[in-house]
Amino acid sequence: MRKGEQTREAILESAIRLASRVGLDGLTIGSLADELGLSKSGLFAHFGSKEELLVQMLERAAERFVEVVVKPALATPRGEPRVRALFELFLRWPEAVPQPGGCIFQAATVELDDRPGPARDRLVRMRRDWLAVVAEAVRRAIAEGHFRSDLDPEQFAFEMDGIALMWGHASRLLRDASADARASRAFEALLSAARTRRG
Amino acid sequence: MRKGEQTREAILESAIRLASRVGLDGLTIGSLADELGLSKSGLFAHFGSKEELLVQMLERAAERFVEVVVKPALATPRGEPRVRALFELFLRWPEAVPQPGGCIFQAATVELDDRPGPARDRLVRMRRDWLAVVAEAVRRAIAEGHFRSDLDPEQFAFEMDGIALMWGHASRLLRDASADARASRAFEALLSAARTRRG
Numbered sequence: 174m175r176k177g178e179q180t181r182e183a184i185l186e187s188a189i190r191l192a193s194r195v196g197l198d199g200l201t202i203g204s205l206a207d208e209l210g211l212s213k214s215g216l217f218a219h220f221g222s223k224e225e226l227l228v229q230m231l232e233r234a235a236e237r238f239v240e241v242v243v244k245p246a247l248a249t250p251r252g253e254p255r256v257r258a259l260f261e262l263f264l265r266w267p268e269a270v271p272q273p274g275g276c277i278f279q280a281a282t283v284e285l286d287d288r289p290g291p292a293r294d295r296l297v298r299m300r301r302d303w304l305a306v307v308a309e310a311v312r313r314a315i316a317e318g319h320f321r322s323d324l325d326p327e328q329f330a331f332e333m334d335g336i337a338l339m340w341g342h343a344s345r346l347l348r349d350a351s352a353d354a355r356a357s358r359a360f361e362a363l364l365s366a367a368r369t370r371r372g
Numbered sequence: 373m374r375k376g377e378q379t380r381e382a383i384l385e386s387a388i389r390l391a392s393r394v395g396l397d398g399l400t401i402g403s404l405a406d407e408l409g410l411s412k413s414g415l416f417a418h419f420g421s422k423e424e425l426l427v428q429m430l431e432r433a434a435e436r437f438v439e440v441v442v443k444p445a446l447a448t449p450r451g452e453p454r455v456r457a458l459f460e461l462f463l464r465w466p467e468a469v470p471q472p473g474g475c476i477f478q479a480a481t482v483e484l485d486d487r488p489g490p491a492r493d494r495l496v497r498m499r500r501d502w503l504a505v506v507a508e509a510v511r512r513a514i515a516e517g518h519f520r521s522d523l524d525p526e527q528f529a530f531e532m533d534g535i536a537l538m539w540g541h542a543s544r545l546l547r548d549a550s551a552d553a554r555a556s557r558a559f560e561a562l563l564s565a566a567r568t569r570r571g
Contacts, residue, residue: 194486198397274486283482286545287393287473297546331554332561335538339530342537346485347496355530362531366561 181219184209185233188226193272197227197284197292227281227292234270234277235299241269243306252317253364255310256329260360263337264353275345279338304330311367320367332363380418383408384432387425392471396426396483396491426480426491433469433476434498440468442505451516452563454509455528459559462536463552474544478537503529510566519566528566535559 187209192200202223206213220226246258267276278300285293308326315324340356343349386408391399401422405412419425445457466475484492507525514523535558542551
């Protein structure tokens with residue numbers, strides 16, 4: 174990797190950590206420059222604008238998400254084990270790629286939903302890709318006979334994501350000590366309803 | 373109502389609408405003054421600080437939430453109908469109390485979760501109160517025999533809130549035309565799992 178590329182990635186990783194705490198709106202080129210001990214003009218040389226920085230942060234976060242969630246999950250046996258791996262790795266990803274203020278995609282969702290532009294477009298694509306990955310894993314689990322044949326894979330993905338959103342809410346805002354257990358019970362109920370009925 | 377009180381409420385309603393679009397961080401005393409055609413000093417006379425404005429906005433939003441969600445739901449027959457009313461009114465409340473950028477509590481969650489202070493404390497109390505209202509309605513539904521006796525009311529409230537969060541996400545960020553139908557199916561599945569098993 175060339176030096177310029179390494180610097181760019183180090184900047185993006187810092188920006189992701191910082192935005193996790195202060196939000197995408199709270200992140201400024203100035204605060205990021207302070208955090209990194211770089212000049213604002215140096216940062217601008219890499220990114221040109223705040224919107225371009227946001228787009229590249231989201232791209233970088235998505236790359237890391239694929240590394241720590243999607244790839245390891247796709248390496249597990251297809252069917253229910255893979256669906257379970259997707260859920261469990263998804264919940265742990267704010268720790269795996271340090272995001273001390275919680276999942277950056279969740280922060281980005283609230284902040285970008287009313288702000289048309291390249292960053293919002295990128296976020297929407299990423300979120301749709303993720304839901305499609307979950308739905309595809311569910312489709313395989315149906316093909317394997319782990320889940321019932323009339324299960325709607327997109328509906329499953331929607332409900333699984335809802336559990337993950339509520340887990341983030343309960344653990345981060347409410348500091349609810351039972352958030353892990355509640356998310357786990359909700360997910361087991363979702364799996365149970367998805368399984369082929371036997372006998 | 374005295375004139376000062378009316379002015380204060382008009383300011384808070386505008387602030388809620390504006391924050392719904394631009395976020396709590398994006399809301400400034402200056403932008404709110406522009407929106408209202410007031411002077412910044414006039415606004416400061418009412419609120420003193422941004423944090424105090426946020427606290428009063430959250431209080432005002434909570435009052436309106438009680439008016440348009442909690443009270444009408446508590447006027448429906450206890451049991452499953454009341455639980456259903458809570459869910460359905462909850463989804464529609466960003467329209468009922470105009471929040472053109474979606475539920476202000478959801479925006480506040482992401483923005484305040486890492487920011488200790490009076491506004492965060494107030495938000496946490498409100499969210500806990502809401503989950504307690506749902507859990508209490510579920511408890512009544514168990515007492516009425518509508519839901520099975522071993523149902524965990526807090527778990528139900530957690531899962532219901534997850535569906536509502538995902539609905540907001542799918543409808544506002546993803547502009548998913550099926551968001552209403554998906555949320556409705558998820559909620560019916562939750563109700564179905566909660567019902568007393570007969571036969």
